[in-house]
Amino acid sequence: MTIIDQTVAPARDDDLVRIAAKLTRDLNVAKPLIFWTDLLCSVSLGYAGLALACVASGVTPWISGIVAVLALYRAESFIHELTHLKPATVRGFYTAWNVLVGIPLMTPSFLYEGVHNLHHARTRYGTAQDPEYLPLAGASIWALSCFVMLSVLAPLLLLVRFAILAPASMIAPVRRKVVARYSALTINPAFRRVPPTGAFRRRWIISETITSLWAMGIAILTVVGLFSVRWLMIYLAVLAAIALLNQVRTLVAHLWESKGKPLSVTEQYLDTVNIPPPAMLPILWAPVGLRYHALHHLLPGIPYHGLAEAHRRLLAVLPVSSAYHRSNQAGLWPTVKIILVRDHKACA
Template identity: 55%
Template sequence: MTSMTLDRASAPAASVRARIPDDKAMLRTAAELTRDLVQPRAGIYWADLIASSVVGYGALALAIATASTAVMIVAGVVSMLALYRGMSMIHELTHVKHAQLRGFRAGWNTLIGVPMMIPSFMYEGVHNLHHAKTRYGTSEDPEYLPLALMKPWTLPVFVIVSMLAPVGLLIRYAVLAPLSALLPRLRTAVVSRYSALSINPSFRRRMPEGEERARWVRLEAATSVWAVALIVLTATGVIPFKAFAIFMVVGAGVALINQVRTLVAHLWENEGEAMSVTAQYLDTVNVPPPALLPVLWAPVGLRYHALHHLLPGLPYHSLAEAHRRLSKVLEPASPYHKASYKGLPALVGKLAVATIRPR
């Protein structure tokens, strides 16, 4: 779903970061040292997906069934974190070669995508644009806003508004999807504006063609049926309102965590110019060990987000090893080390300070 428009503070016409040239030694070393890490391991992917789903839905069922408020809260938090991990695997679907993980996309959509109303087409065909060298950080990047150059109030609004995501997704699939099948003009708007997990309000997407279009239609139909059934069964009392409310609250919690993670995934300092790969890397964030909490708020390799931008073809389970190798080999002066940060509070503080800095 697209976000609201956020005001920008005044900024220099040219971004200093955008003028950083590529460090060819770093890029060459990164490619050479990780050639043996590019193969996705199906066992890890499936085990992670199944475990996240079992824990997530099991804890959700406990939160719904229990009469204890304390148990409900604890179970709800566990469900939220587990389902967040499962949903984060949508990122892997946009990068992995599906021939190497046969059936995984269908499995993910069955267990996570359709039930949580974020079928994979919401990200496939969108996220790859974020990695395009000529698009990153520009107005054509669906996942970029120069938040560091905006007004201070935009940061809390950016985070808080994300909690409306479950309601927006329910409307998207239970109301807009069926209506758009009958109204061509509405269909155009739904496809272009309400079919992408993006944060750039100016981004518009096109309906894919061929096999991708057929997959889109199947997944959208399945998600629409589920969303309509959820509303009807709740309205008729088949699903207790408590169960529906807890499901929506858990979804809002997932969206909130993800938006906080998005807030610190980049430094957001580019003003719209094309950037070199090194500049893109330095505008992105790694939060490596010894920090522990990123395991929860940046799961499935997202704690190595800068490294992922450097080597987008690496599966998530290879990123920790790649980071260890590069950290050991690259000299201290290498730009590689400048993208690592200690944790969430420092990153949020850095971004907040940037928004109030005189320009």
Template identity: 50%
Template structure:
């Protein structure tokens, strides 16, 4: 057995040594997975919006929610793969998913990578971190349920704020700096507002035109109102599920100070097999979140193989084994328990 690492650097080297042959993305897997997810997403919405059978409608809606969530989750992979590793995938994803859902890849590119900067993780400069375990249970519940409003937020951004920002420079800066990032830290401001890429401008314009097209077609009666409302409901439930997954992705214990690599890893969570449902509520490799923080460039389709190797090769006292949770509900229950201040004094929150 491999000896346990004494620090995060050592654990990272061990992990890379065990998984270095798994670091190359498979473009065929990316395309096939995304296309099937998109087909199930739109198929589920269409069936749910047109059937008169309640059971079929609910089943189709559930398929639509899970497929939309999976398709949208590829935005995370786009921040970690190069264009030459999956040719055309970034454009294809934006055309089929990002623009129709008014959540283009620009909203994660240049943002998520900051979350992986070792000196920023868990600090006030991290766009994807808040000390959520310090929240009250009521505030934590508010953080969870506000995700249901995400569809309204992206419509407001695309249909109103983006077009206005092209004629109001000060608004454009605010849209780029604060309203063009998928983040949970309300104080985060993008640092690349003055280096906006041409493709990001194109994505913004595409979302603007798409939103006006859908709104206009609905007003004109070309799009059935039931279909639009069904689509919004499916989108809202998918973002709610993602918000629940977000709460289970870390332990959220840091109060803003810099963390060691060990502390960063132990604040992150894997929900590996034998839990099967984690593949649904944490799709596209998100159930291996702690492993992802060790090896951010490891493609999602190889995370399971890498985890199996590490779990078998690393010693029982390796901190790698301490990053796993049994499932979504145990992780959420633990977070709400700690948020409620019910952690015994001799057992500090993880």
């Protein structure tokens, strides 16, 4: 590990990035064994729990359903890693994730590819062009509750998106609207997506077609009685619970203080949140490194399995007065309380 003078705090906007990058340079390499083991264990546990929830009785479906939600939520969270992985870094992972997770859960990776990177663009973060940002700071508890609870509608919306809108989009005018408004995992309702091009367009069409067939198959099999209505309800309930967990995580990923103007690197960092140990519950609701969201914005090239070590190094080296320490929060509810009382002055 590189040793840096611990008495020197980053003085300029680029100092924090420079020092952090120097301290963590060796952590930028994705480890395929960790990726594959984590994904396959999560998928196996998740689908086993889902199957047991469908066929068991008594209290078992509730317990196995919770296991399915937590395991599949972890598996689905790898969509975030996919957007940052360099090509061929973890060979076959892109295809495997879509086959095992993206298509069965109706969240193929094209919904996030080419979208999430805009959230990291220095000139877009916190502006109207950021697909993953809303000015939530200072909102009422009612508004934040609605923001979170609306996420439970996601499975029904995804079912409509792929079972109805996808085949209907063979008509050109419908296709333009579907691509622009209904083909991205975002929270900014003003965001409009541009049509894909090149190799990405081909991948998009392939995964969209397969996901559409999956969604239509579920609907048709349920109507004709080959797929139990109970199974459908459990499947959609698990997806709704996953969406709810992710929306809770999204709520406390930022302090949402931007007023729509581009922010400096330090301002962007201070608008994002880490919820590191000793808090333990983020292991469940912010898996795959998502508890280190501020650190991820600072150093987006570090794969999820390197973030905890990067955090330890930065805490040990950077003085308490540095900006790095100021983005560390104690937990979910303390962060929500900060969001509720903020008045947008910090990033005006």
